[in-house]
Amino acid sequence: MASFVHRIEVHYTQDPRLKTRTDRIKTLGFPVDELHLAEVYTIATSARDFTRDELVQIGNQLINPVVQEFTVDEATKPLFDYAIEVGFLPGVTDNVGTTARQMIEDFFSMKFGDGEAVYSSQLYFVRGRLDAGALQGLAATLANPLVNRVLTKTRAEYGQAGMDRIVPYVELHELPTTETVDLDLDDAELARLGKEGIMDPRTHQRRGPLALDLTQLHAIRDYFRTLGRRPTDLELESLAQTWSEHCKHTIFASAMDDDVPNGLYKTYIQAATNEIRLEAGDKDICVSVFSDNSGAIVFDDEYIVTHKVETHNSPSALDPFGGALTGIVGVNRDTIGFGLGAKPCINIYGFCVGDPDTSVTLFRGKDASNPVLPPRQILDGVVRGVGVGGNCSGIPTPQGFCWFDNRYAGKPLVFAGTVGVMPRMQGGRKLHEKAAQAGDLIVMVGGRVGKDGIHGATFSSEVLDHKSPVTAVQIGDPITQKKFSDVIVKEARDLGLYRSITDNGAGGLSCSVAEMAKECNGCRVQLDAVPLKYHGMAPWEIWISESQERMTLAVPPEQLTAFMDLMGRREVEATVIGEFTDSGRCVVECGGKCVMDLELKFLHDGLPKKHLKTTFTRKTFPEPDAPCPDRLDTALLAMLKRRNLCSTEFISIQYDHTVQGGHVLGPVQGKGRVQGVASLTKVVPGSKKAVGLSQALFPSYSEIDPYRMAGAGIDTAIRGLVAMGIPPSGIAILDNFCWCSSDEPERLGQLKRAAQGCYDFAKVFGTPFISGKDSMFNDFSGFDAEGSPVKVSVPPTLLISSIGVHPDAGKSVSMDAKITGDLVYVIGETKEELGGSEYFAMLGGVGNEVPSLDAAAAKERYTRLAGAIGHGLVASAFPVSHGGLLVALAKVAIAGRHGLELTVPVPDGMRSDHYLFSESLGRFVVTIAPDHKRAFEQALGPDAVLLGRVAGSRLRITATTLLLDTDIRDLEKAYKAPFGGY
Template sequence: MAYVHRIEVRYKNDPRLTVRTNRIRSLGFPIEELHVIDIYTVYTTSCDFSPEELREIGIQLANPVVQTFTVDKATVAFFDSAIEVGFLPGVTDNVGTTARQTIEDYIKRKFEPGEAVYSSQLFFVTGKLSPDALQNLATTLANPLIHRVHIKSRAEYGTKGMDVVIPLVDLHELPAAELVSLDLDDPDLIRIGKEGIVDSETGQRRGPLALDLAQLHAIRDYFATKGRKPTDIEIESLAQTWSEHCKHTIFASPLDDDMPKGLYKTCIQAATNRIRQERGDKDICLSVFSDNSGGIIFDDQYLVTHKVETHNSPSALDPFGGALTGIVGVNRDTIGFGLGAKPCINIYGFCVGDPEKSPALFRGKDKSNPILSPRRILDGVVSGVGVGGNCSGIPTPQGFVWFDDRYVGKPLVFAGTVGIMPRTDGSRNLHEKQAQPGDHIVMVGGRVGKDGIHGATFSSEALDPGSPVTAVQIGDPITQKKVSDVIVKEARDLGLYHSITDNGAGGISCSVAEMAKECNGCHVFLDKVPLKYPGMAPWEIWISESQERMTLAVPPEKLDEFMSLLRRREVEGTVIGEFTNSGRCVVEFNGAVVMDIELSFLHDGLPVKHLRTTPPAPVSTTPVPPCPDNLDEMVKEMLSRKNICSKEFISLQYDHTVQGGHVLGPVQGTGRVQGMATLTKVVPGSKKGVGLSQGIFPSYSEIDSYRMAVACIDTAIRGLIALGIPLEAIAILDNFCWCSSDDPGRLSQLRHAAIGCYDGATGFETPFISGKDSMFNDFSGYDEQNNRVKVSVPPTLLVSSIGIHPDVTKAVSLDAKVEGDLVYLIGETREECGGSEYFAHLGCSGGTVPDIDIAAMKARYKRLSNAILHDLVASAFPVTHGGLAIALAKVAIAGRIGMDVTISGDMRPDYSLFSETLGRFIVTIAPDKKRSFELAMGYDAFLIGRVTGKSLQITGKGFRVAVPVSDLETAYKKPFGGY
């Protein structure tokens, strides 16, 4: 027997009504009003609720001061059409879960398996919309990949209202492992690699394994020597472990004739090794590349970790869910570092298309399966990272957005987390971990469903109405917050486990097999894994990427205490097996062994691939128009460019003050300008702080990817130098997001960028401590005329920096401070406009990309951070995208005060204003510090003017720019004013 009740909650006067309505109107829908009703559908089978109980439940789910509710009765309202948006079967429903917990608390009993509360939202639209427009409106309110939508006219709604929908998961699969024959011709093997194993139940392919022929041969040969066929779970497991995502084959494979160890070992790891060796006892690295994050010394007591991840493909399909999963996923890389670090700062980065354009691109033929609009993607990813960090109580001060139309098909979503942990607990180093034979394998956190199986490769059409959604995972930050709290605030310090790692890509197949390396074996009982719904096949349970899960190695004598702690924190934990020293990864399901592979083959059986590069075609150079007459206007136009202007609407949505460590935040100065770097205290009572910055120059990479990489490193470092962080206290991280990486031309660009990374890191002596790559960021689909279209992202490298500020009270912000202060330009300007924002504004390609003398910069940066730490500087700001004029404008806007400067040289006026020469800063100082500052900086500092008046005035040979600071501020803040 099933009992269903529907509770509808609405505001008497919804405060968000105007903003919501205006937003929808700004997207082109001529509506009058858009109201939202929260719906809770309570579904039970064991027993029903009385009317009094239902009324009380309604009271608990609504706020009687400002809301009303109905039980099993349609909300009465004036409107023209109603759109209900709920989740598809199997999609994580956080609101429904909370409502269920509230009801359980009130009725003092738990829901039975299968019983649930489902949340949905009912939108009442007033205003006449055509059926097509109404459908379009529904697609902006919902995502077909995860949502179900039901539309009714006012007449259809009548007095009965919307239909009651129960999104039950309905599975008919045979939950058993199957044997798979690999004794096939090569074309058939290739098909298995590309499209997956044939499911004996449905006859359909299960989705791409991304195994190539050589890898499939290696698997076939391995099982031939064992004298048996592999099971489906064994093949799926090898596909996960050997995937580009996990093994980074492009970065690991021998390249050309001179890099037999591959790019990663030759360029990234070698740089760090060399720096550590040369630094000797001044080495700041504690744990690099080997763990979920990289760890460096904070002080004698603490270490800090950093890790930046990407979550690109899922974010293209479901921007909100993809970005949310990205940020909570990288939080787990912190919790899973060593024995568990506490996440203390989040960072973000988005590379997206112009949100004001709507390119017509489709994943399918005949205008089917259109891409999401850049605006939709931007809104979704901004919100996803925000909700993830905000709900988890982790400040998100630092980040960037980069706009380029080549990101329309595949946006890039970067998410990073800094963690803090004590270096020891008195008896052991907390950054070290070691699972022991005999330890229980305990899975902690969320349950396992079909989410994230084969990642984003499933298309929505393949789903029938009862199928759970497999393509995307949706994070539940609160479940994870509970997991995080119980681990890093309690269990770790009680010494209850030997090892811990995150369940990310590949789920437990990767996390357990990875930890098994520490003790050389594992034995898993898959039927013990708690599931979201019954009927999953063993291979699905093994590789599912359901979120919010950590895997721990708990010694038998600590198990009771650990499980009891989890129960009291309402965190689910399950023993799913045991770590062994058998040298094998053995998996059982319902009493049968379904997987038995030697760890050595699982981890190292991957055949070696030799990659080759060929130089790409050079970029053509277009002629540059003459210098514009009206440079005042040009300065304002440049300030309004999306890559330069204020994106404060993001900073405001992101809690950047929680944990109480805000020192220099995402916006600075009275005029609120977004800085290049932020500074946060992570240990109360310590003078030290963590500075974060980044460098990204996708527009340079087609011209010169080597210089692009050096520019990224220089800029990431320079952001921290301007806060006063010494060069010796800075470490960096790399995130390569490339395209078509099997193309020898793209590989060549990658090779040059990696060499740039080596030269940059070793030149500045800033070690790489962690990195990640994503090698195939290409969109393949169709345009409106059914022509095949491929849109590849520009080769993109994000270099993130982390530095330890020795005394945050000495830090400086970017804003000009006091009338009469002196303005300095540190470093000279050269004609380096190739790939610049200015050339992009003029529509010019080609040109010279900035180059630097790293040794000279190193000396300059040491002098400047030193001058800041000696209180000689009032403000400092690096000159980056947009050049000198933009940096001066930002310093003036932030201080809401004018500057009068004169620049020397014979360069074309517009080039001198907008060239992006690296290594430069704008610094302001108190006049009485002139002598000591110039002494400290040496020949590098050029006194160019004063802080004065209400305008920015720049005089050069044959030109003069003079713009009121208030006009600059308007230009800087206008583009995203309505977001």
């Protein structure tokens, strides 16, 4: 425990964020006049004390002297009515505090010892008259009780002394021992063991979910009976991590009904890719698929690019900031861990949350305890988490989306993806290939191990309820990760200092070491060697903890000295924790005792096979009964204000999308700054090629027709890249299934049809799946305000991400209308398909006709359009998607701040509003210069329908009568209104 504690408070003389911060709190309903903020640094040491002069020097390093001042061991004294201090609970990762500590160590050329640290906190000064309830509510908005400590004082209580000096030091009193677990239980007790975890003999509390079902527990019991002994707690926990749905994807791997004996993954996802690659022959763009941490395609003759998209749903529900931050830095590590190490060069994101303007009264506890965080707090947290992860890592984040539906209020979906780049060859080695060898040393690099992240994998394989463990919450440290990322990818890899690498993600060391051990058939680990954040952790905790910023490498003994010297010079902690063997076993020792000794075959392949049964019932939903309006001006303005169609620029401007210098087409485009659906980034200096990225999901279609929902996602993700000029032949895709209640036959029936859709549409388009991830239990189980049980499930959600290499970024086109007089076309056919559409949702209905697609005809059309773009015939292109043709036309006009004068060919018998708001697939809005008319129409044939021209400052649309005539400025105002105050 620290003997010397000092407190430095940094505050603004003129706070540039005061108005924004205050306005945000006001919009939440708190009667606050002003909300000032001071940053607090608590310095706790025991071996040495800092003098007053040294503390002043430290304070001067922590401020911007132009706009900030600081106090040392004295209270900041602005005018205020209440003070609220928010810091981290003991053991929670404190990135700001860690960075401040490193700054002090560098400045004074010293090192903090064990138990010494710098802790950061935020001190809010509130001006305004708040009653006790409002003050408590404000404190709850500023903090998350799972990770934060909060201290509130009135001005009188604050007095001259100010806030208390708090050192959130971790003190553990557990003995580092290993227990054995009795599995000779009846089925009821076995089931409880699987659901709630092992009973701790000291605390008499369950440790948290193993997420093992009865069949799995029976298999484990039978295995240990053959060994004549009970499993240790570490062995049982290790099996639970390895066999978890999160890691093994048991639902996708299991036989299903009578027609899918090999499981959904092999039958539909993997089979589609294998068949596409076989048909492509020497034109196959794939390099590595499904076998590594990411998938990879050819970039050019010298480089490959990788892509992976992960989900971090359950942690983000508990701590949105930490969950999203951990998600993005975790998928960065998937890139670093691909092959022998790819350089992360692009980040992407996706957030599915409840309406941020609504409040949620859901509780994990029956007595209205442990409330679910409101959607706005979740949105704010996940946005900030991805931003901190990408910005602090120096990785551009140009691409992403938000989708709002109150069915995500119980459990949000948080997608995080990373693209990497690496040479194909180096020193005669193919860098995408790796393999540990017996005799190689197991080296862990990066952060230390703590209790944060325990049961993360098993927790994510379960329904979110009141037993969800706080230890599953993690907060990533991008600065630590940036250090080892650079030294691995830019130095150690090319020096040939290791043979294999992977990240410590789900399951921590238990999964990373055991997975790598398959490469050579064995491993032996010394847990005593693993560096810890604090003393007192039990062996099973060390083994399965998912504490962040760690990689595991296989280092040949002859390279160890050079490797460790390099890590030391780059200030990256690296520790030898064992060796790889060819014993066929995973052996773990601690305190001189063997605490785990399992056959790798049982650990990886002993999981019992399941045979799942499905049902599927086609549902009928209400059709809107509103009449067709004579004019659509009001309807369009209302559509542009819908959360799923409006601008989310407030997110884009928080993310650096130009770092690394490869920006071509970014998140917002045109003078009007409209959200694009795709981005284009150069990743190899000097190359004219660039990486295009797009994403699509249609959760509003899934309950109506999951097969067509999958097709819509694939088609739209592909069209996002085609609109920039990337041909379908250069595009690969990724799948992320986020399903609900996947132990119910009806939900599995929907899943099966969505997987069939993935196979059929990917095959026709010729776009292979190169990577994917599924999350099968996105449900919240808890209580409402009256204490009644309630279950909230997300809509079955499938995110399709696309990646493609643009042959010449200089010929790419953006979405905005460019020049007065340009011609405006719609490419593709519009049909009366509004089931699940945004227009029907606005009218209060759902509908039943989800868009269909002739994928073969669409592929031919896309190839011709990409060719026209490559030949310079196109000024702008934008895919028609959510909201239909009229919304797409409005966005093209807003982006260019140019009016459009158009005549639309509404078919006989179709309502004009249905025509203009239909979400039929396969369509684009394209503008071209008039002198390219003949060549363009020859290239596209009858698929190109001329609507009119770019003209004036109004969007004017006629059919047989005038349908709409609205000023572009009014459209832009409506489009940007919903999040204008963020």
